[in-house]
Structures are given as structure tokens and as C-alpha cells.
Amino acid sequence: MHTEAVERHEFGLAVRRLRESTAPAAVGLPAGRRRVRGLRREELGELAGMSADYVRRLEQGRSHPSAGVVNAIARALRAGRADYERLCALAGYAAADGQVPNEVGPGAMRLLERFTGTPMFVADAAMNLVAVNSAFLALRHWHLTGDPWEWNIAWRTFCDPFSEFQQTAADATDHEAILVAQLRTAALRYPADVSLSALVDEMRSRSRAFDTLWRTPRPVAAYESSAAFTHPDAGAITLVGSLLAVPGDDLAALMLTAAPGSADAARLAEIVGDAGEPDVIRVGQSGPG
Structure with a gap:
């Protein structure tokens, strides 16, 4: 497997782990009765301003995210600094350090x-x-x-x-x-x-x-x-x-x-x-x- 494909795969796994470990209440969503742990792909997509299908492609390593997408996912999941920096590294970007983002997601x-x-x-x-x-x-x-x-x-x-x-x-x-x-x-x-x-x-x-x-x-x-x-x-x-x-x-x-x-x-x-x-x-x- 090529290095880029490996990095996409690792990025997808990291997003899925964060999504599944994020409690709905932590991002302002009702818990209710759920079949899956954490957030659904549809919920992450809505919070991050992207489709559930695009979230699925990212998690499966079939799409390379832009820096804006990485930032959107991190904000939607309210990721801590360490998780955010890991997502950036896996996607091949430097973590933003107090700079206004201007990527059109x-x-x-x-x-x-x-x-x-x-x-x-x-x-x-x-x-x-x-x-x-x-x-x-x-x-x-x-x-x-x-x-x-x-x-x-x-x-x-x-x-x-x-x-x-x-x-x-x-x-x-x-x-x-x-x-x-x-x-x-x-x-x-x-x-x-x-x-x-x-x-x-x-x-x-x-x-x-x-x-x-x-x-x-x-x-x-x-x-x-x-x-x-x-x-x-x-x-x-x-x-x-x-x-x-x-x-x-x-x-x-x-x-x-x-x-x-x-x-x-x-x-x-x-x-x-x-x-x-x-x-x-x-x-x-x-x-x-």
C-alpha cells in the first residue's frame, strides 16, 4: 500500500474512533436510544457541514481531506489539541495555531x-x-x-x-x-x-x-x-x-x-x-x- 493510501486509511480510522468516542451530549445532541456508540455519521456530517456519504468515504480512506475539512471535523467533535494535531498530521497539514481559517468547505x-x-x-x-x-x-x-x-x-x-x-x-x-x-x-x-x-x-x-x-x-x-x-x-x-x-x-x-x-x-x-x-x-x- 502506498504511503498516501496508508495515511488516508489512518486518518479515516482516527476520525471513526473520535466519532464513536464522542458522547452526543458533549456536542449538544440528545442521547436517546442508540444502536451505535458515539455519533452517527449523519450527525457528524451535519455538525461539520458535509454529507454522511463524504464522512463515510473519509473513514474508509477513499477521500483525501482538505485542511478546511480537517478543521471542520475537529471543531464538530470538539477535539482536544492532541487529537486535532494528530488529525492534521495524518492528513499532511500543520495544525493551525491561532490563525483565522479561510478554507471554503x-x-x-x-x-x-x-x-x-x-x-x-x-x-x-x-x-x-x-x-x-x-x-x-x-x-x-x-x-x-x-x-x-x-x-x-x-x-x-x-x-x-x-x-x-x-x-x-x-x-x-x-x-x-x-x-x-x-x-x-x-x-x-x-x-x-x-x-x-x-x-x-x-x-x-x-x-x-x-x-x-x-x-x-x-x-x-x-x-x-x-x-x-x-x-x-x-x-x-x-x-x-x-x-x-x-x-x-x-x-x-x-x-x-x-x-x-x-x-x-x-x-x-x-x-x-x-x-x-x-x-x-x-x-x-x-x-x-
Whole structure:
């Protein structure tokens, strides 16, 4: 057996052992009456944002996991540091040490691929966009500036706002509170991430509003807000952005939707239809370097 096949086999065995030794209650699942020890493949798949069939292929050594998949499984099983480092080693990766993960896992990809008519992006914990669908780009508001943080939604909101993106004072307040809350949580989870620290420091020096919120954050009531996007052909379209967590990968997906049956929904459908074939585009960068 080749070395790579042996490593896949060993990785699969390690995942299966961890899955079978994880008590459902330890990951927030009801115990109930069970025929098997630990978690079912379906449960691990749901927690990690992947299918049960993919978990089966991994455990059987028939698929090589990405670094994002390894991280997703470790988080889903709430693996300790030793088990996490072992999974990384068996998969051929170095264990992450306080760095914000930015791998687009299968769960996030399914969202982007299946909601083709809904503008959507996926961002990492530091609010760097890492992937978008073509419906999002069809809004034509995200102009690139050449700035190191041009794909960071917090930076663009506080330090380099879009002229085609307008919010009421109340919605802007909610939107800003959400972004600061996300960044504060990320900074606590990833204290060794140099780029994240640099982003926060730069934003605190560049934006008085951000610095004030960073020192005295506002509570977040709901992870959504409304905005008017001015499209060069279709005019203003009011959309509600809803931020959804992607379990396992420490990513977030933002979906932009219009009120059903509204003129905004009709205009959105028109510009998305004019954008051509649906696609998923990898984007983004995480600051200097």
C-alpha cells in the first residue's frame, strides 16, 4: 500500500474512533436510544457541514481531506489539541495555531451553488470575503480599490464605504454593531493572527466610529440589516442581508433577499438573469502579506 493510501486509511480510522468516542451530549445532541456508540455519521456530517456519504468515504480512506475539512471535523467533535494535531498530521497539514481559517468547505460551497438567484458571499471570521456567487457580483457595487483590505467588509464599511450602498441610520447602526461583534469574537479566538490584529489596529486609527464601537460595543439584536443597492441599469434595489453561521468551518454566509412579490424582487431577478450562467468565484485577501 502506498504511503498516501496508508495515511488516508489512518486518518479515516482516527476520525471513526473520535466519532464513536464522542458522547452526543458533549456536542449538544440528545442521547436517546442508540444502536451505535458515539455519533452517527449523519450527525457528524451535519455538525461539520458535509454529507454522511463524504464522512463515510473519509473513514474508509477513499477521500483525501482538505485542511478546511480537517478543521471542520475537529471543531464538530470538539477535539482536544492532541487529537486535532494528530488529525492534521495524518492528513499532511500543520495544525493551525491561532490563525483565522479561510478554507471554503463543502457546506459553504453548497450554499453558494444552490442559491444561484440569491446574492451571497462567504466570509471568514475576520470578515474577509473568501467566495461569492455571480448573483452578488451582479449588483455591481463592490468596486476594487487596490487596498490590502479591499475584500474585507468591515474595512469597506468603516474606512472605504461604497457609494452604491445606502442604509438608514437604524440599519447602519445594526450593520456596524454586527461587524464589530464579529471582529471582537474573532480577535479573542485567534489572538496569534497577525493580519487580523493589523486590521483592527488600522481600523481603530482610521475610523473614530469603529474605535468607539470597539471600546464600547453595542449589543446585537439580530444578525441582519437592510440596504438599498443602486445598480447602474436597474436603479435602487432594497435588500435585506442575513448573516448565517456555517458550522465547522468558522465561516459566515450573507444572503441578500428582496421582499417576495415586490418590485425589488423583480428587479433583482432581472439583473441576476442578465448576469449569465451562475458561478462561484473565489475572492479575497487577508491584508498585508
